[in-house]
Amino acid sequence: MDLPLFYFLLLGFAILMYVLLDGFDLGIGILYPWFRDEADKDQLMRSISHVWDGNETWLVFGGVILFGAFPAAYAGLTSALYAPIMLMLIGLIFRGVAFEYRFKSTTSKRWWNRAFAIGSTVAAFCQGLMLGVLIGGTPLVSASPLDLLTPFTLFTGFALLAGYALLGCTYLVMKCRDGRQQRAARYGRRLVWVLMGAMLVVSIATAMGSDEIWQRWFGGWHFLWLWPLPLLSVLAARLLYRDLGRVQRQLKAGAIPHSRHEDRPFWLAVSLFALGFAGLLVSLFPAIVPGKLSYVEAAAPQASLQFMLPGVLIFVPLILAYTCWGYRIFAGKVEDFSEGY
Amino acid sequence: MELDSALLSRLQFAFTVSFHIIFPSITIGLATLIAIWEGLWLKTRNPLYLQLAKFWIKPFAITFGMGVVSGIVLSYEFGTNFSKFSELTGAVLGPLMAYEVLTAFFLEAGFLGVMLFGWQRVSARLHFFATCTVAVGTWISAFWIIAANSWMQTPAGHAIVDGKFVVESWLEVIFNPSMPYRLVHMLLATMLTAGLVVLATSAWYLRRKEHIAFARKGLSFSLWWLLIFAPLQAFVGDLHGLNVKEHQPVKLAAMEGIWPAREQNVPLLLFAIPDPVQEKNHFEVAIPGMASLILTHDWHGELTGLQSVPKADRPNVPLVFFSFRVMVGLGVLMIMLALWGLWLRRRDALYQQPLFLWLCSLMAPTGVISVLAGWYVVEVGRQPWIVYGLVRTSEVVSPLPAERVALSLTLFVLTYSLLFGVYLYFFRKLIKKGPPPLEDLQHHLIGVEASGYALALTKTLQGNDTQTEGAK
Ligand code: HDD
Ligand code: HEM
Ligand code: HEM
Numbered sequence: 182m183d184l185p186l187f188y189f190l191l192l193g194f195a196i197l198m199y200v201l202l203d204g205f206d207l208g209i210g211i212l213y214p215w216f217r218d219e220a221d222k223d224q225l226m227r228s229i230s231h232v233w234d235g236n237e238t239w240l241v242f243g244g245v246i247l248f249g250a251f252p253a254a255y256a257g258l259t260s261a262l263y264a265p266i267m268l269m270l271i272g273l274i275f276r277g278v279a280f281e282y283r284f285k286s287t288t289s290k291r292w293w294n295r296a297f298a299i300g301s302t303v304a305a306f307c308q309g310l311m312l313g314v315l316i317g318g319t320p321l322v323s324a325s326p327l328d329l330l331t332p333f334t335l336f337t338g339f340a341l342l343a344g345y346a347l348l349g350c351t352y353l354v355m356k357c358r359d360g361r362q363q364r365a366a367r368y369g370r371r372l373v374w375v376l377m378g379a380m381l382v383v384s385i386a387t388a389m390g391s392d393e394i395w396q397r398w399f400g401g402w403h404f405l406w407l408w409p410l411p412l413l414s415v416l417a418a419r420l421l422y423r424d425l426g427r428v429q430r431q432l433k434a435g436a437i438p439h440s441r442h443e444d445r446p447f448w449l450a451v452s453l454f455a456l457g458f459a460g461l462l463v464s465l466f467p468a469i470v471p472g473k474l475s476y477v478e479a480a481a482p483q484a485s486l487q488f489m490l491p492g493v494l495i496f497v498p499l500i501l502a503y504t505c506w507g508y509r510i511f512a513g514k515v516e517d518f519s520e521g522y
Numbered sequence: 523m524e525l526d527s528a529l530l531s532r533l534q535f536a537f538t539v540s541f542h543i544i545f546p547s548i549t550i551g552l553a554t555l556i557a558i559w560e561g562l563w564l565k566t567r568n569p570l571y572l573q574l575a576k577f578w579i580k581p582f583a584i585t586f587g588m589g590v591v592s593g594i595v596l597s598y599e600f601g602t603n604f605s606k607f608s609e610l611t612g613a614v615l616g617p618l619m620a621y622e623v624l625t626a627f628f629l630e631a632g633f634l635g636v637m638l639f640g641w642q643r644v645s646a647r648l649h650f651f652a653t654c655t656v657a658v659g660t661w662i663s664a665f666w667i668i669a670a671n672s673w674m675q676t677p678a679g680h681a682i683v684d685g686k687f688v689v690e691s692w693l694e695v696i697f698n699p700s701m702p703y704r705l706v707h708m709l710l711a712t713m714l715t716a717g718l719v720v721l722a723t724s725a726w727y728l729r730r731k732e733h734i735a736f737a738r739k740g741l742s743f744s745l746w747w748l749l750i751f752a753p754l755q756a757f758v759g760d761l762h763g764l765n766v767k768e769h770q771p772v773k774l775a776a777m778e779g780i781w782p783a784r785e786q787n788v789p790l791l792l793f794a795i796p797d798p799v800q801e802k803n804h805f806e807v808a809i810p811g812m813a814s815l816i817l818t819h820d821w822h823g824e825l826t827g828l829q830s831v832p833k834a835d836r837p838n839v840p841l842v843f844f845s846f847r848v849m850v851g852l853g854v855l856m857i858m859l860a861l862w863g864l865w866l867r868r869r870d871a872l873y874q875q876p877l878f879l880w881l882c883s884l885m886a887p888t889g890v891i892s893v894l895a896g897w898y899v900v901e902v903g904r905q906p907w908i909v910y911g912l913v914r915t916s917e918v919v920s921p922l923p924a925e926r927v928a929l930s931l932t933l934f935v936l937t938y939s940l941l942f943g944v945y946l947y948f949f950r951k952l953i954k955k956g957p958p959p960l961e962d963l964q965h966h967l968i969g970v971e972a973s974g975y976a977l978a979l980t981k982t983l984q985g986n987d988t989q990t991e992g993a994k
Contacts (some may be wrong), residue, residue, distance in 0.1 A: 231635030234590055238631045242623045244597050249620040252612020259601030259608075260920040266602055267930040270595045271937055277591035278941060281584045285948055322605075322921055484689045485613040489620050496624040503632045510636060510643050 184487070185480035188250035189469065191493060195246055197458050199239035201348070201451055206233045208349020210276055210301020211342055213294065215368065221361055222294060228356040228515045230280050235504060237273065249489055254469045254479040261319050262311050264326035269307035276300030302342065309341025310334045316387050316465075318472030333386060340379035344454065347372040351421075351446040354428055356515050362443075363432045366425045369446065373422045380414065380457055387464050394464045407463065414456045421449040526924040528916055531603040534931040536901075538595050540894055541938050545589030547893045550664060550709065551716025552582045553657035555747075560650050569960055570739045575653075577736070577957035578720065583638055584948055588941065590631075595934075603927065607908055607918035614680060614687045614695060618670045626663035630656050661709065668708055672701035674909050675900065676769045682912075699769055703762040704900075710755045711896065714856060715889025717747040723953055725882035728873055736957050738873055741882070745863040745872075752856040759853065760816065766903075767817050770910060771826040772835065773903035776842040778813050779803050780827040788813040788825050793847070796839045801829065837905040845898040852892045859885065 206229040216222055247255040259266060275296040283293035313334030314320060320329060350369030354362055388395050398407060424446045431438040469476040480486065556575050563571035597619065600608045608615075636644060636652040644652070679694025680687045689695055724740030727733045767774045775781075779796045780788060781803070790812030794803035814823035828836050859881065866872045873879075908915040 231639040234587075234634055235628065235631035237590070237594065238623065238627050241594055241597050241627060242620075244601075245616060245619045245623050248597075248601065248608060248612055249616025249618075252609050252616055255601045255612060255616070256605035256609040256920075259598055260603075260605035260922065263602050263920075263922060263926060263930070266598055267933065270598065271933055273594060274591040274937060274941070278587055278944070281587040282944060282948055285580075285584070285951065323923065326926070481613040481616065482683070482688045484692075485617050488689070488692050489617045492621050492624050496628075500624070500628045500632070504628075507632050507635050510640060 184483065184490070185250075185477050188246065188480070188486060188489075189467070189476040191497075192243065192246050192250070192469075193458070193462060195239055195243040197455060199236070199243055200458070201454055202236035202239055203233075204345045204454065205229075205348040205352040205447075206236055207276075207301045207305045208345035208347065209352065210297050210349075211305060211346045212349050212353075212365075212368065213298035213301070216361070216364070219290070224357060224361060224515050225353065226280065226283060226297070228353065230284075231511055232508065233277070233280060235507065237277070250481050250486060251469055251476060251479040252481055254474055254476070257319065257470045257473060257479075258315075260322050261324075262314065262329075263322070265307040265311050265314075265329065269304045269311075272300045272302075272304035272307065274300070276304065305342050305345050306338040309338035312341065313337030313383075315471045316383075316461075317390065319470050336379070337383060340376070340383060343372055343375040343379060347376050348447075348450050348454070351425075351450040354425065355444050355447050358437075358514055359432065362438070363429060366428045366432070366446075370422055370425045370429070373418055373425070376453065377415075377418050380453075384411070384460060387461070397463065410456055410460050410463070414453055417449045417452050417456070421446050421453070424449065527922050527927050528919040530924060530927040530931055531919050531922070532915065534927060534934060535599055535603060537931070537938070538592065538599060538934055540897070541942070542589065542592040542596055543893060543897060544890050545585050545592065546660070546664070547712045547715040547890060548585045548719060549582060549589050549716075550657075550660040550712035551714070552578060552585065552719070553653070553660050554713065555716055555720065556582060557650070557653045557657040560653050564646060564650055569963055570736060572963055573736055573957050573960060574740060574743075576963065579638065580952045581719075581949055584945060584952075586634065588945055592938075603920050603922070604908075604918055605920040607913070610685065610913060610918065611674075611687050611909060614673060614689055615670045617689075618666050618673075618696070622663055622666035622670075626659050626666065630659035630663065633659070664709060664712075665705060668705045669696045669698070669701050671900075672704050673698050675704075675904055676700040677909050677912060687909075700762075700765050703758065703765050707755065707758050707762050707896075710751055710758060711889070711893050713751045714748065714755060715893060717744045717751065718856070718885050718889040720744040721748065722883045722886035725879040726953070727956070729876070729879050729883065733956050741873065742867075745860060745867070748856060749860040749864055752853065752860050756853055756857060759850070764817060767825070770903065772828065772831055773837065773842065773899075774817075775826060775828045775830075776837050776839045776903055777846045777899060778817075778825070779839070779843050780813075780825055781829055782827045783830040784824055785827050786814065786824045787811050787822050788817075790816065794843070796843050798833075798836070798839050835906060837903050842899055842903045845895040845902070849892045849895040849899065852888045852895075855888065856885070 209225050209229055213222065213225065216225055244255070247258070277300075279293045279297035279300065283290060283297065286293055310329065313331075313336065314329050316337070317331070317333065347369055350365045350372060353365035354369065357365060388398050397403060424442045427442045428438040428446075431442070465471055467475045467477065469479050556578055559571045559575040559578075562568070563575060600615075633652040633655040636649065637656050640649055640652060673695055676699040678698040679689060679691040681690050682688070720740050721744035724737040724744065727737035728741060763774070763777075766777070776796075778788065779791050779794050781801050787810070789806075789808035789810045791803065791806055791808050793805065793807040795805050796803050811821040814825065815821050817823065817825060828839065862878060863872065866875055866878060904910055906914050906916065908918055
């Protein structure tokens with residue numbers, strides 16, 4: 182495999198990891214206003230306070246892989262998306278510090294709740310907006326930020342909010358008990374519908390957006406090997422919907438839900454995202470700055486790509502290993518007694 | 523228009539990176555101290571060490587959080603505001619930063635969760651391992667980012683193809699001429715910064731006659747710490763200066779306030795007001811020949827001055843000149859303080875001398891101030907070059923409309939000012955609350971709070987869950 186392609190796929194992997202991992206913890210921030218009780222809010226935050234930093238590091242990783250392997254794309258994309266990136270960063274700042282300060286505050290708790298919820302929502306919305314913008318082709322640096330706000334990009338912004346919230350719900354179903362679990366399952370079921378609708382709209386709009394993409398999906402026999410993507414998505418969504426329903430029913434009956442039905446929704450939501458992401462990749466490949474540059478044109482010189490290779494091959498597996506170890510140490514439900522430093 | 527957005531981008535970068543470095547300079551040193559205390563506790567079982575570790579981990583956590591959120595901004599700002607710079611140098615700096623993420627950021631983040639929240643979930647030894655990993659992670663992170671910055675100061679190991687930088691030797695890029703000095707000087711600076719914060723807090727408790735045993739331990743420990751690192755820092759700083767003289771003579775001239783193109787017998791300026799218009803200094807207070815002696819080891823040694831290059835190639839002289847004096851002045855003060863401490867210790871008066879304790883508690887921010895001053899010398903002294911001698915800063919700014927940068931800069935100033943206030947408020951609150959009482963720490967060793975307890979508990983609870991399921 183040639184190196185630029187390897188890094189293109191690595192970049193895709195980094196983005197997907199970011200979306201999945203920070204997705205569920207941003208999702209919990211988005212859901213925050215719907216859990217009114219301070220005790221609920223405590224638990225929601227406690228369920229992610231040990232992992233959010235690692236999750237967000239994938240965003241940094243995506244950024245530097247872009248910088249190191251495709252400098253022209255890094256320069257072009259980040260300066261063209263100046264306004265949403267800055268806004269996203271500021272959102273991430275507020276939600277990030279809320280983790281530290283909320284637990285230490287007595288009188289200002291309310292404010293940290295807001296910082297967490299609004300920060301997460303703004304960051305996620307900006308990400309969705311940027312996705313929509315890029316599907317439509319990269320704007321000029323001189324274009325006004327207001328031009329980025331079209332009905333379509335607003336739609337993708339809200340769609341990503343819904344998607345992250347769904348990931349958050351399924352994570353909570355896994356990590357909480359009783360009332361909170363019930364509530365997360367209920368919201369999750371609604372969000373499955375929202376997300377499936379949004380995916381449909383975005384897929385159609387993307388495919389109709391350009392002739393080339395239309396041809397890629399429906400021209401010739403391509404559809405033959407692409408059909409599993411939409412089909413599997415529908416199957417995953419159906420199973421997800423039913424699992425959450427089972428959890429709800431068992432809780433209502435006063436039983437403890439079967440652990441399979443508690444854990445599987447999260448992985449199903451993950452696979453929904455992965456499938457959607459694969460679909461996007463099919464549409465946009467080989468562009469790295471959509472409408473402007475392909476990944477081959479943007480690639481850094483061979484010396485740089487080779488230099489990073491051992492680092493990637495050795496450290497990415499290691500990182501995945503100790504990240505899993507970290508999650509295992511905190512496995513199980515979030516308990517009510519306070520833990521920590 | 524074009525120029526405005528360039529200036530604003532530079533201001534924004536300077537502001538955000540200055541804000542960021544405040545936190546790493548505390549966390550790198552503090553992580554190291556906490557790891558040492560935890561190790562000492564495991565070895566000696568002296569509960570005061572556990573108390574020190576358990577107390578300082580809280581300020582550490584909030585500082586770390588601030589470091590993370592402000593750092594993420596920087597890693598995107600290269601592209602947003604200096605897009606041409608990232609395009610030109612991406613092949614060199616990008617891989618270095620990729621290694622930073624791969625070898626340091628993930629490591630820090632991955633083990634931080636265990637370090638902060640894992641007390642009850644892993645054994646004491648494994649916890650110690652996690653703390654050490656976080657500390658080592660912060661050093662590794664400093665290694666890579668300093669390598670990147672030093673390459674911009676003293677570029678080496680590259681070729682320029684089609685106007686873009688291409689790497690010929692990674693070893694030369696990473697271990698470029700100024701990198702070893704800058705790395706050691708920076709790491710020592712973080713040790714001093716954290717040590718001073720601990721020293722000041724302990725002295726403050728002693729003055730208020732609170733937490734006496736704890737405060738004595740902290741004061742004594744941090745004074746030894748200072749006594750080792752402060753003189754070492756001056757020594758390394760001197761070597762660093764010799765390196766600057768060799769590779770960035772114009773910067774050195776700005777640091778020392780030397781105007782003539784070549785000058786022999788250069789005096790060491792203790793104070794002066796450099797005047798870039800008339801190209802001379804006012805109100806000089808100087809030791810004759812001393813600068814020549816320090817920098818060339820000869821009273822009559824010759825140094826290059828600012829007039830050796832056209833005005834357009836000179837940095838902002840007063841800023842570099844004064845920043846340098848602030849850093850060195852505070853460095854000398856730290857050495858004197860450490861020596862005074864040693865003298866008082868000899869006379870068994872360390873914990874009583876009110877003037878000394880008062881001075882110690884005033885020293886809290888001096889580490890951070892010297893770090894910032896040092897970076898201003900380095901970065902402003904590099905101007906007008908972004909890659910020294912090769913690329914000018916003004917040429918590589920993103921073609922953004924000025925209003926957009928002005929808006930984001932305003933947002934950052936507002937956000938960061940607010941957060942800095944909040945940070946100080948919570949820091950103070952944690953300090954006022956004081957260390958966890960020793961009796962509580964005894965509890966940490968048994969019952970709900972003991973190492974590994976929570977993990978065992980959740981396992982049993984899960985076991986119960988599965989049993990009830992089985993019964994259904
Ligand atoms: C000598 C030390 C040093 C210096 C000069 C810098 N940093 Fe830094 N940075 C650290 C030392 C550090 C650290 C100790 O590793 C931090 C501080 C607290 C923390 O969480 O990690 C960190 C955090 C941190 C993070 C968040 C990491 C995470 O997600 O965990 C990013 C993205 C950056 N930095 C990026 C930068 C950039 C782009 C810099 C230069 C312009 C920079 N840092 C200067
Ligand atoms: C962390 C401590 C640092 C501080 C306090 C600091 C401070 C500054 C300041 C004050 C400026 C503005 C100079 C001017 O325009 O007159 C600047 C510019 C800059 N620095 Fe640093 N810097 C730090 C570290 C770094 C590192 C580690 C890098 C790169 C890896 C870096 C890269 C840059 C770049 C790209 C600019 C913008 C262009 C320019 O104005 O030269 N800095 N920095
Ligand atoms: C006491 C005598 C000291 C001397 C002679 C000295 C000398 C220097 C020199 C020559 C530079 C490099 C300028 C450049 O590369 O352009 C520098 C940078 C710096 N200094 Fe100092 N310094 C001293 C004390 C301190 C102290 C006490 C601190 C902080 C606690 C400190 C923190 C820094 C930092 C953070 C930098 C920028 C990064 C680096 O180059 O490592 N210095 N210093």
